[in-house]
Amino acid sequence: xxxxxxxxxxxxxxxxxxxxxxxxxxxxxxxxxxxxxxxxxxxxxxxxxxxxxxxxxxxxxxxxxxxxxxxxxx
Amino acid sequence: xxxxxxxxxxxxxxxxxxxxxxxxxxxxxxxxxxxxxxxxxxxxxxxxxxxxxxxxxxxxxxxxxxxxxxxxxxxxxxxxxxxxxxxxxxxxxxxxxxxxxxxxxxxxxxxxxxxxxxxxxxxxxxxxxxxxxxxxxxxx
Numbered sequence: 001x002x003x004x005x006x007x008x009x010x011x012x013x014x015x016x017x018x019x020x021x022x023x024x025x026x027x028x029x030x031x032x033x034x035x036x037x038x039x040x041x042x043x044x045x046x047x048x049x050x051x052x053x054x055x056x057x058x059x060x061x062x063x064x065x066x067x068x069x070x071x072x073x074x
Numbered sequence: 075x076x077x078x079x080x081x082x083x084x085x086x087x088x089x090x091x092x093x094x095x096x097x098x099x100x101x102x103x104x105x106x107x108x109x110x111x112x113x114x115x116x117x118x119x120x121x122x123x124x125x126x127x128x129x130x131x132x133x134x135x136x137x138x139x140x141x142x143x144x145x146x147x148x149x150x151x152x153x154x155x156x157x158x159x160x161x162x163x164x165x166x167x168x169x170x171x172x173x174x175x176x177x178x179x180x181x182x183x184x185x186x187x188x189x190x191x192x193x194x195x196x197x198x199x200x201x202x203x204x205x206x207x208x209x210x211x212x213x214x
Contacts, residue, residue, distance in 0.1 A: 022131055030149065031149040031150060031151065032076065032143075032146060032149050032151075033102075033150070034210075035149050035150070035151040035152075038151065038213040043212065044213045044214040046150070047150050050150060055127045
């Protein structure tokens with residue numbers, strides 16, 4: 001199985017959207033502020049639906065919010 | 075700290091406060107063979123009531139501290155953590171009940187079976203709430 005890490009640009013995108021708070025983003029996508037913080041820090045991978053909702057809030061395609069990088073296999 | 079992590083801590087504390095002393099007392103005293111053992115039954119009732127009181131007071135306190143969080147339904151991360159914790163606790167409970175079933179034919183005291191089952195139920199609950207706390211800590 002290929003292994004990789006998911007990163008995201010949520011912090012930057014929040015900044016560009018009038019310094020939107022984590023609580024406000026959470027409210028708009030139906031999760032708690034703590035869950036937004038965990039997603040932002042890369043400690044929790046959201047469901048595909050939540051990821052699409054986040055992208056929708058920023059009016060961007062999914063791949064401009066979330067990135068997946070495959071780990072180099074030795 | 076998320077509201078659901080606080081309630082998990084509360085459940086762990088209530089269990090430790092109620093069943094810690096209960097199991098300590100039970101371990102120290104010799105089990106009588108005759109039934110019903112009303113002293114033992116009273117001890118169990120005290121532990122159960124104490125746990126309910128701590129949980130009731132604790133939930134009231136937490137709800138007053140953050141009423142908005144208390145009203146918020148669990149989101150997908152909360153539900154994922156709940157699923158993981160319940161499945162972990164399930165294995166502990168099943169293994170525990172099998173162990174109790176193995177001990178049962180060799181025990182003449184009804185209370186030793188009851189207490190063995192109680193230990194396993196409490197262990198499963200500790201795993202349940204322990205996994206909840208650990209999951210929230212890891213993702214904090």
